[in-house]
Amino acid sequence: DIQMTQSPSAMSASVGDRVIITCRASQDISTYLAWFQQKPGNVPKRLIFGTSNLQSGVPSRFSGSGSGTEFSLTISSLQPEDSATYYCLQHYSYPRAFGQGTKVEI
């Protein structure tokens, strides 16, 4: 089974900062990687699928990149509403696997 490792597990940043979250797969998953945002008490929301495809309605300050085993989610200019926990998910094979999450505080 494929394991996903995210870093950092938590971070604090300021409004306007550029934030990068990384996700590593235990084996090659091509570009089958999605990113989710979850705010406390809320249902997760998909931000990006297929590594770099922005979900409709998601602000363009979010972007994704990578391939193979190394991936990243970038928030180009952090906004107050981006305070949340972010998860990567490999959708290359079953069983699917989430990363452990990155909590972003502002």
Next chain:
Amino acid sequence: EVELSQSGGGLAQPGGSLRLSCAASGFTFSHYTVTWVRQAPGKGLEWISAISGTAYSSFYSDSVKGRFTISRDNSKNVVELQMDSLRADDTAIYYCAKDEVGSMLHWGQGTLVTVSS
């Protein structure tokens, strides 16, 4: 509009059973894989099971394999998760979700399952 409405859940004793239901509307149900994801209190998301649109294929995480069974009734637009041999570490909010392009796009509201004596 896509909607996923969850029911079931609640309190179960260790070793007991519960059945979760996920009723869908707003899309051609039989065309889409449905996934179950859970989140233990204060913890991250855990993928646990999925079933293909035709129900031909189903998948499980190692943590629930052999104890949980996923099924669907495309005539009723419902996916169910039968949970047997429940353990304390199954305590979590359980979400159903509709897959698009391989990952979960539309989510149910979540339902709390508590396993405790």
